[in-house]
Amino acid sequence: MNWNMILYTVLNTAFVLLFAPLLVSLIKKVKAMCQGRRGTPLLQTYFQLFKLFKKEIIYSDNSSFIMRISPYLNIAFLLVASIFIPIVFIPAQESGFGNIILFLYLMVCARFFMALSGLDAGSTFGGMGSSREMTIASIIEPTTLMACAAIAFILKTTNIPEMFGTVLDGSILQYPTLFLVPSSLFIILIVETARVPVDNPETHLELTMVHEAMILEQSGPKLALMELSYGIKQLILMALLINILFPWGMATDATAAGILISIASFIVKALILAVVMGVFESFFAKIRFFRLPDFFMIAFFLSFATIVFELLS
């Protein structure tokens, strides 16, 4: 562990923590504007987190220690995963760091503890949410694995920073098969962040909710941690998509100017992607639960086709 790595870890984590809530409220704002409403201010998610951190925590009598530790575990797993996705600059290679398979397992661990905490309080809604989440997960995980396998196969590495570096060095035109990957990554992004064709992030009141049902029993600072980790998950998946497809502007070494440029360019790209996601969500109605596999299968098919394409070219 050298100073470069420590600087990278601190900067990247700080950026993710600070920037994630903004994207959550931006997507809400875009959706509101699509519906002809004015929407909440852009800083609303920050206010909300701030408010929640000051409130007291109330647990259900039936809940166990799982309920108490899962918000910490959840955010810890996601923060470690966020270090794997370079945003501020691409650090020099360290062994065991940035492996895409480990990254996926970290995300799955976070999901597992979230589902457990949904079950823990013993409320009907939480249990339903967890059961649905696991059903969806069992279908989307193979798709996610296939998409990551496709990226790793094209770029000939399983190391995420190295992938970004490879795409950054050559143009995307050197890897024409990479054009197929973003569409499956986008579908995965929609599913993992519980957005409209799959789940509705707006409401606690629908019987069809998935993500919101699991965190229904959390309160106060614990709820704030859960919401923050949702924002982080969304940001790192967006960063994965952005840095594979549009890596331009990323710095490869830790100079002040380079870091500023890569942060600024990432913010611009992320804001554009957030607007796209908001508009995409406004165009769709929620898909019936049992028809969801059709939606995922398109992503699976595209990732599989990517691998065959790469075999052929």
Add this chain to the structure above:
Amino acid sequence: MIDTIIFNDIIHGLFVLILGTAALIITQRSLTSLFNIYAAQSLILAVMAIVLFIEYGTLNLLFIAILTLAVKTIFIPLFLHKVLKRISVKRDLQFMFLSPASSILISAILIFVVYLFFTNIAGDLFADRLILLVGVIGIALALMGMMVIFSRKRVITKTVGYLTMENGVLLFSLFMAEMPFIIEILIVLDLLMIIVLSAVLAFGIDSGMEEFHKKLNRLGIWIED
């Protein structure tokens, strides 16, 4: 002539789009968007023919592009939309034998099997990797069209499946061999005939195949069972 790398990139990109449209044709339920996707797929083929024309300068390819553009992206979808206005169905919700998810899975397997076949059995035929890719995608597209034909219940969706198959064959022929232009025209004429016949004959085009057989039975045209 275009730069070889850029040419390869463009062709690859177009192939990606064709596969995407094929996946959508397999899963899409709304008939209107089904026709639009078919039109888009044909448009991509036309663009591909134009790119090939710019690269190789064969006049045939330009004619094929114009023909595809006129007939398959404009005329046939328009005609199908017109038929759709007459009949009562707007969606094809019925799938036989396969659900959309499993047909997508099967088509992924199909692509892989065709790839294995081409590399192992007919590998020596393809000196150029691009031609190999074309062969795999073209044949896979035709097979996927076939799958649409047997997994959908409505006659009008089956027609789209048939059209997709023909697109696969066209894709194959664009790269594979110099096909005489007159044969291309004949194929397109056949397509038109099939569209018109399936619309006119199948006054029950809005019904399933089984009901259609019953109607023909009543007319005494359909003899067996």
